Amino acid sequence: MSSNIVVATRNLELSYNPNEPIIKDTNISINKGDFIFLTGKSGSGKSTFLKALYGEIPVTGGELQVNGFNLKNISKNSLNLLRRHTGVIFQDYKLINEWTIEKNVILPLIIAGYSKEVCTLQAKKLLKHVRLLDKANKYPMELSGGEQQRVAMARALAHNPKLIVADEPTGNLDDFSSEVIWNLLKNVRQHVGSTIIVVTHKIPPTISIDFKQYYIDSGTLHEII
Ligand SMILES: Nc1ncnc2c1ncn2[C@@H]1O[C@H](COP(=O)(O)OP(=O)(O)OP(=O)(O)O)[C@@H](O)[C@H]1O
Ligand SMILES: [Mg+2]
Numbered sequence: 568m569s570s571n572i573v574v575a576t577r578n579l580e581l582s583y584n585p586n587e588p589i590i591k592d593t594n595i596s597i598n599k600g601d602f603i604f605l606t607g608k609s610g611s612g613k614s615t616f617l618k619a620l621y622g623e624i625p626v627t628g629g630e631l632q633v634n635g636f637n638l639k640n641i642s643k644n645s646l647n648l649l650r651r652h653t654g655v656i657f658q659d660y661k662l663i664n665e666w667t668i669e670k671n672v673i674l675p676l677i678i679a680g681y682s683k684e685v686c687t688l689q690a691k692k693l694l695k696h697v698r699l700l701d702k703a704n705k706y707p708m709e710l711s712g713g714e715q716q717r718v719a720m721a722r723a724l725a726h727n728p729k730l731i732v733a734d735e736p737t738g739n740l741d742d743f744s745s746e747v748i749w750n751l752l753k754n755v756r757q758h759v760g761s762t763i764i765v766v767t768h769k770i771p772p773t774i775s776i777d778f779k780q781y782y783i784d785s786g787t788l789h790e791i792i
Contacts, residue, residue, distance in 0.1 A: 571599050573634055573730055573762040574620065576788075580628030581612070581619050588628070589615045593788040595781070599729075602756055602776050603764045607783030613766040614658055616788065617732045620764070621653050622646045634729055651679060654723035654761075656733035660715050662707040668718050669694065669703040675726040693721040696751055698744075712739040720748055727759045734766045749774055 574597040581590040589612040597603060607613050618624045620633055622641060631638040636649045654675070662671050670677075672693055673686040681689075694700045697717040699710075707715055716739050723731060731752070737745040753776050755761050770780065780791040 570635075572596050572632075573599050573601070574764075575632045576630060578629035579619075579626065579631050579788075581615055581624065582627045583615075583624075588786055590619075590783070590788065591628075591786045593629070593786075595788055595790065597762060597764070599762055600756060600760055601762050602752070602778040603762075603781055604770050604778055605764060605766045605781045605783070605788075606768065606770070609768075611783040612786060613783060614734055616783070617655075617734055617764065617766060620730070620732055621650055621655055651675075651726070652729040654726070654728035654731040656716075656719050656723045656731075656736045658734040658738070658766075660707075660719040662715055662718060662722075664707050667704050667706060668699065668710070671707065671718055672721045673725055674722055675728075679726055689725055693725060696747075697721045698747060713741065713744055716740060717744065717748070720751065724751065724755055727755070727761070729759075729761060731755065731761050731763045733764070735768070736765060737767070737771075745771065749776065752776075 576593050576595050579590060579593040580588045582588040605613055619626060619631060619638065622638055626639045634649060634652060636645050669690045673690045676686045676689060694703055697720060699714060699717055702710060716736065720736055737748050740748065749771060752763055756763055781788055782791050
């Protein structure tokens with residue numbers, strides 16, 4: 568696989584139940600630095616595809632390669648390595664309610680073993696970016712849905728991941744906060760060279776990013792050209 572390719576599939580099939588594929592016949596390749604919007608009807612399999620990219624659900628047919636790892640029968644060690652270079656923003660945030668906002672944001676850095684100084688500095692920088700510096704010591708339940716979403720975004724970017732996958736990252740945000748998120752993703756792509764895959768129901772009309780659009784039609788992912 569060329570080192571420029573970040574995600575490649577060959578006849579990919581993903582299913583939760585035998586003989587009921589959610590994703591099928593999918594042959595795509597996503598390059599380093601691509602900014603992808605993934606669209607499709609509710610229930611079409613957008614979240615399912617994202618989950619397969621970081622090994623949350625198994626590959627049930629065909630091939631899926633991400634950052635050089637073959638996701639089919641991937642070992643626990645390889646999966647940990649892959650996840651270390653992936654930033655995930657979940658549809659339901661998945662923040663740790665017992666931890667402060669600041670600690671939630673630096674979770675990927677704690678896992679990677681960075682010093683307290685590095686963690687604190689990076690947390691401050693990211694919280695400033697998502698306009699939540701004043702809430703650093705609060706807990707997730709003390710924040711609004713949109714604020715929690717921005718914490719989830721900051722956390723996903725904390726370790727400068729090679730691949731960022733985001734499930735409806737602006738779903739709960741007003742226009743101003745959405746703009747903050749799009750700009751943040753744009754900056755990370757520019758400065759870190761990350762590849763970004765975003766699930767969205769609607770591509771923001773004012774977005775100033777050169778992007779590619781993929782669509783799920785009857786279980787098959789296609790690039791819309
Ligand atoms: N854990 C699961 N077990 C069985 N079926 C599932 C599971 N998760 C999702 N599905 C089914 O897979 C299909 C695709 O779900 P998915 O969550 O990927 O859709 P989606 O495109 O993200 O939809 P939305 O836009 O509403 O978030 C749905 O029909 C759903 O019922
Ligand atoms: Mg979904």
